[in-house]
Amino acid sequence: MQYSNKKSNFIDSLCFLVRNELRCDVMCHHTKSFKRVLSICYYHYPSKHPGTEALTFSLWLTNLGSEMAKSPEEEHPVKTFGWAATDPSGHLSPFTFSRRVTGEEDVRFKVLYCGICHSDLHSIKNEWGSSNYPMVPGHEIVGEVTEVGSKVEKVKVGDKVGVGCMVGACHSCDSCANDLENYCPKLILTYNGIYYDGTITYGGYSDSMVANERYVVRIPDGMPLDSAAPLLCAGITVYSPLKYFGLGEPGKHIGIVGLGGLGHVAVKFAKALGSKVTVISTSPNKKAEALEHLGADSFLVSRDQDELQVIVCTYSYFY
Ligand SMILES: [Zn+2]
Ligand SMILES: [Zn+2]
Missing domain, CATH: 3.90.180.10 (Medium-chain alcohol dehydrogenases, catalytic domain)
Structure with missing residues (x-):
C-alpha cells in the first residue's frame, strides 16, 4: 500500500498544503495513489484552517484509510x-x-x-x-x-x-x-x-x-x-431559462447571441415553442445555417453596430 510507505511525507505534505492553502495538484508529484488521495483530501477538507495542527489533520487523514488502500480498478466490484x-x-x-x-x-x-x-x-x-x-x-x-x-x-x-x-x-x-x-x-x-x-x-x-x-x-x-x-447538458442549459422565464411563447421575439453548441439548440427550442428568433453572431458565414437549416427568422452580424442599434429595441429578450 503506497500510503503506508509514504505516510510521513504524505502527512507533512498535506499539513504544508493546508497551512499554505495551496492547491493539491501543485503538490501532486508522487504516485497515482498519492495523487488520488490528495485529491480526496482537498475536496473534503476545508481550504482554510488557521492553526491546524499536524496531529489533528493526521487523525482525520487516518479515517481515509479504506479509500487509500484501493485503486480505481478495485474500489468497486x-x-x-x-x-x-x-x-x-x-x-x-x-x-x-x-x-x-x-x-x-x-x-x-x-x-x-x-x-x-x-x-x-x-x-x-x-x-x-x-x-x-x-x-x-x-x-x-x-x-x-x-x-x-x-x-x-x-x-x-x-x-x-x-x-x-x-x-x-x-x-x-x-x-x-x-x-x-x-x-x-x-x-x-x-x-x-x-x-x-x-x-x-x-x-x-x-x-x-x-x-x-x-x-x-x-x-x-x-x-x-x-x-x-x-x-x-447543452439542451437543458438553454431549455431551462426559456421555460423558467417564459421566453418561449408565441408573440415573443428572442435574440440568441452566438450559434455554437448551445445557441443552435436554443434556436430550435425557441422556434418549437413558437417564438420569433433572431440569431446574432460575429460570423456572417453562420447566416445560412441559422436561417435555412435551423429555421431562425432573421440574422444579425453583431459587429455591425448600426444594424444592432436599429433593431435592439424590438426584442423581448436577449439570450
Ligand atoms: Zn441540497
Ligand atoms: Zn456540459
Whole structure:
C-alpha cells in the first residue's frame, strides 16, 4: 500500500498544503495513489484552517484509510472500461476502473452515446483549475438499461435512458426540496466529483454507467439517441431559462447571441415553442445555417453596430 510507505511525507505534505492553502495538484508529484488521495483530501477538507495542527489533520487523514488502500480498478466490484485524461495535456487514454453494484435505487445502463461538451475539454486540460486525474469525462450520456434496483420505478430493463451533469445532491436543503439540485451546495457532478461513499465519480466516456434513478431520465421511444445525448447538458442549459422565464411563447421575439453548441439548440427550442428568433453572431458565414437549416427568422452580424442599434429595441429578450 503506497500510503503506508509514504505516510510521513504524505502527512507533512498535506499539513504544508493546508497551512499554505495551496492547491493539491501543485503538490501532486508522487504516485497515482498519492495523487488520488490528495485529491480526496482537498475536496473534503476545508481550504482554510488557521492553526491546524499536524496531529489533528493526521487523525482525520487516518479515517481515509479504506479509500487509500484501493485503486480505481478495485474500489468497486464491477469492472468498467473508459477513456481517461491522466494529465492536462488534452490526451485521453484507455482506462480500466470500476463502478459500484446496482443499489436498490440505482439504474445501470450500457452507454451507447456520449456527447462531447466543451466543459469536458476545459476539464480535461484543467482550465478551471479543479481537475483531478485520472478523469473520465462525459456528462451527456445515453444508453440502454441493463439492470435496475428493487426500488426503481421510473425505468425498466431495456429502456433508453440518459444522465446529465449531476449524479447526487444533499436532498435536504431548500434547493433540493424545490427540485433545484443543480443549486445544491453539495451537488455531486457526474465526473470529477466525490460520491457519497467517498469515491471519485467517472463520466460517460465509458462502456457502462450506474446512477441513482433521481438523476436518470428516460429517453422516449423513437428518439435518435445520438441526438438525445447533447440535450442532457447543452439542451437543458438553454431549455431551462426559456421555460423558467417564459421566453418561449408565441408573440415573443428572442435574440440568441452566438450559434455554437448551445445557441443552435436554443434556436430550435425557441422556434418549437413558437417564438420569433433572431440569431446574432460575429460570423456572417453562420447566416445560412441559422436561417435555412435551423429555421431562425432573421440574422444579425453583431459587429455591425448600426444594424444592432436599429433593431435592439424590438426584442423581448436577449439570450
Ligand atoms: Zn456540459
Ligand atoms: Zn441540497
